[in-house]
Amino acid sequence: MASGKQSKQSLLTVLVALGANIVVALAKTVAAVITGSASMVAEAAHSWADSGNEVFLLQAERRAARPSDELHPSGYGREAYVWSLFAAVGLFTAGAVVSILHGLSQLGTGEPDSNYLINYIVLAIAFVFESVSFLQSFRQARSKAAERDTGTLEHVLSTSNPTLRAVFAEDAAALIGLVIAFFGVLLHELTGNAVYDAAGSILVGILLAVVAFVLIDRNRRFLLGEPAPDRVQQAALATLLQHPEVDRVTYLHLEYVGPERVFLVAAVDLVGDDKESDVADDLYAVAEALERNEHVAEAVLTLSRRGAPSLVPREADTDELR
Template sequence: MSAHASRHTLFAALAANAGIAIAKFCGAAYTGSSAMASEGIHSLVDTGNQVLLLFGMKDASRPADASHPFGYGLRLYFWGFVVAMAVFALGAGVAIYEGAEKVAHPEPIESAWVNVVILLIAILLEGSSLAVALRQVRSEAKRRALGMMETIRQHRDPTVFAVVYEETAALAGLFAALIGIGLAVLLDMPALDGWTSIAIGVILAFTALSLARRCYVLMTGQAADPAIEDRLREILGRVRPIEQVNEVRTMHFGPSEVLVLVSADFVDDTLAGTVERIVSDVEDGIREEFPEVRRVYIEAQSTHRHREALEDIGEEPDALERDDYEEDFEDTDHTSRPITQSTRIN
């Protein structure tokens, strides 16, 4: 997914949340509804979050340098984590506090119809913002031949999945507020307004924890889509000079920045020029299908030596593989060959 598409998604969410926040706070001040005040805080926090993610995109787009040779892409995940904490501390915390105060000291809601109108308009605006984000997800799902839910679950761009999480939570909170305010007025039970605010806080807390977990996993070095590894093994499996692919490691350094490391056992008499050609062909093939793969490093290493190297650093040979290594391999006099070709794809 392009940075332009991600910015478009963020600006759509920013515009919607900024306008909704103002309307909600005006409605809360006019009617005295704590649920509406909580919704106003929710939209205000979401607005700030979109600003943080836009800053994160700019920060993460800085080119690689000597101190960060793989670039600054991981910083976007840090800012996504900050967004999650803001939702949890400010959005959920304040909403629950406001709700508890209203439950302890209930007051009737004045001119409830004002809240209803604002909430209905907010539902339309939040729905439009969510539709923009889902349109980007649908495009990605079509490209990867996956379902919508699976694409969201596997998405590596916090500027997209954070907006999907936040806007979904926003719609859930709006419907909760609409129902809660309606029941508080119809049943003449103003305390329900407070309980609704608490429910909104719980929705925000769940959303924040889910978002924090996603960003935490990504900023600590999550592997790329397994489809990349599967396709890479398929390409390498068709190369005759390669006897076995010992290992494939991938890591996201940002939404559109994937590092691929390969250890492959080449036939002993393979020439260095042949290895160079193989590496070039593999890079072209994998990048044609997965543009996010920016760097590919392929090491020529015997299977026996590869296992020894893993044991030397305390790693199990099967720990990183989704499929077990082949149990039977020849334990002959293989030696590590210092033929390594690596190329950065710009």
């Protein structure tokens, strides 16, 4: 499971997003019913899809936080990717598909003039609420990116925390979608041609489809077994070599098994030439010490084969083992 602080930050981010999406979805639905705007229908579908997705993300946080047991010695962290995958599929089906199909059905239908003022007011209110939600996820992403000395967007795409990635992506898509809807309504008003409103619905759907496919692909990769980046590998190697029992490391593999949690496998040479029982105790002691790090779900150590080349650590911060 993720660290307590990380889990609380993710939970707060999801709750803020859920509250904002419900309020916005209700407002957009009312506006869509009153005005009949295709863009507003697409935006309403978008917000209701996001609201449903936040429920999936809350479930992801809850189930991934369960402690390890005999059946799952590495914990239940991968459940976060399962439920986040459900959320991404929901975004595609309930958001993208509905928006695109509705927009296509409105092309050439001669949609009557809408009450444009209602649309503009609702879009403005939605922009404020979505901005608050996006700022929450942006601050969390920027803070984590700064710790790793990387760009915010790069961190969002590569992070092992699917909740942060999903909320950030959905909030960013929501703001872009509102801009698209605004221009769809505005061009409809200025030209009297409803095709712009329908096109806005289609474009919102395409935007949601792109975001959904990115999120689906990232969750798929982590479910299959995403290796930890080189920065984390080097931090783990440096940590291993700090143990007085370890002479050298010849093999190291780290794989994410949940948000900021890795499964560590290593082959090591131990100092001295102890008998077999003592060697087993030493390996167990080193593995147990590694597992006291909140970011190591499980550590498995074995002896290096004779003549295997050593892994040479580069300069690394052992605190970055996360």
